[in-house]
Amino acid sequence: MTTSLQEVEQRMARFQSVCRDSGIKLTHQRIEIFREVAQNGEHPDADRVFQGVRQRVPTVSLDTVYRTLWMLNDLGLIKTLGTPRERTRFDANLSHHHHFVCVQCGLTRDFYSDAFDGLKLPESIKAYGHVKTTSVEVRGICLECSSKGES
Amino acid sequence: MTTSLQEVEQRMARFQSVCRDSGIKLTHQRIEIFREVAQNGEHPDADRVFQGVRQRVPTVSLDTVYRTLWMLNDLGLIKTLGTPRERTRFDANLSHHHHFVCVQCGLTRDFYSDAFDGLKLPESIKAYGHVKTTSVEVRGICLECSSKGES
DNA sequence: TTAGGTGCAAATTCTTTGCACCCTG
DNA sequence: CAGGGTGCAAAGAATTTGCACCTAA
Numbered sequence A, B: 001m002t003t004s005l006q007e008v009e010q011r012m013a014r015f016q017s018v019c020r021d022s023g024i025k026l027t028h029q030r031i032e033i034f035r036e037v038a039q040n041g042e043h044p045d046a047d048r049v050f051q052g053v054r055q056r057v058p059t060v061s062l063d064t065v066y067r068t069l070w071m072l073n074d075l076g077l078i079k080t081l082g083t084p085r086e087r088t089r090f091d092a093n094l095s096h097h098h099h100f101v102c103v104q105c106g107l108t109r110d111f112y113s114d115a116f117d118g119l120k121l122p123e124s125i126k127a128y129g130h131v132k133t134t135s136v137e138v139r140g141i142c143l144e145c146s147s148k149g150e151s
Numbered sequence C: 001t002t003a004g005g006t007g008c009a010a011a012t013t014c015t016t017t018g019c020a021c022c023c024t025g
Numbered sequence D: 001c002a003g004g005g006t007g008c009a010a011a012g013a014a015t016t017t018g019c020a021c022c023t024a025a
Helices: A005-021 A028-039 A046-056 A062-074 A123-127 A143-149 B005-021 B028-039 B046-056 B062-074 B123-127 B143-149
Strands: A098-102 A108-111 A129-142 B098-102 B108-111 B129-142
Touching: A005 A028, A028 A046, A028 A062, A046 A062, A098 B129, A129 A143, A129 B098, A129 B143, A143 B129, B005 B028, B028 B046, B028 B062, B046 B062, B129 B143
Parallel strands: A098 A129, B098 B129
Antiparallel strands: A098 A108, A129 B129, B098 B108
């Protein structure tokens, strides 16, 4: 699963312009770290990014990869899957439900929706595997975080 | 966000019957750990469960909480939010997309669906906060894991 | 030149494990 | 009473941080 060369180039261009606009230096390491995430469509974790970049920049260190990934995330150039920097959380609610997640504080609330439960998946999904469950994740800012932010 | 007492009792009953059927001992610690997750609707992480149980069972240890949570997960009595035991993963695809996730190996593939993009959220969501994005997570078993499993 | 960036190594934080004692069934 | 379960302490894994040197602009 590799992203098309054309798409990668587009992402690289955007990355370089955002960095320049933000006064962030375009170091060899950063360029290759971003390229690795941009071209790898498998949603790699920090270590996988490190392994990939290492082949091209043998001296790169894992902590630079971490620092750069979070910087890219803060710049909005990449995103994290799930809620970032969070531990495993548990749920005893076994009925079919969906989640509202506050991207600021991680607050997660269950909600129910018959409409969502009945969603029809696109045929193309079958190419990926056997589907077991489908749920909707709504991301936003919870009331408490909203009021704090208006200071 | 506390689960109704009636619902908690139902979950406790199910827990006890599943444990008995599986020949798993109903220790004081396990009962209180399950109760904590069952009544806490905030999707607590291991440490939060530990803090809660501690008030009722001061001698309980964090490692017992971990062991018990994974046991409950294996028994299907509780679930984890997101993919369990996984590190933070990064994604450079900024266009609106959804995910197919293999619950076995963690493989995650992007897919697109105009139907999903246009989902109408229930009004009740507003009570939780300001919605930013909505995405669908499809969980299943990927092709590779399926074929391995048929051994 | 020079402020920000990097690599190294050590520190943190979260989670798991080995072992001797304990308690449920 | 027996075997699984627990607490403790130590090990492991993942991630972050302090610091002196390096390099893009």
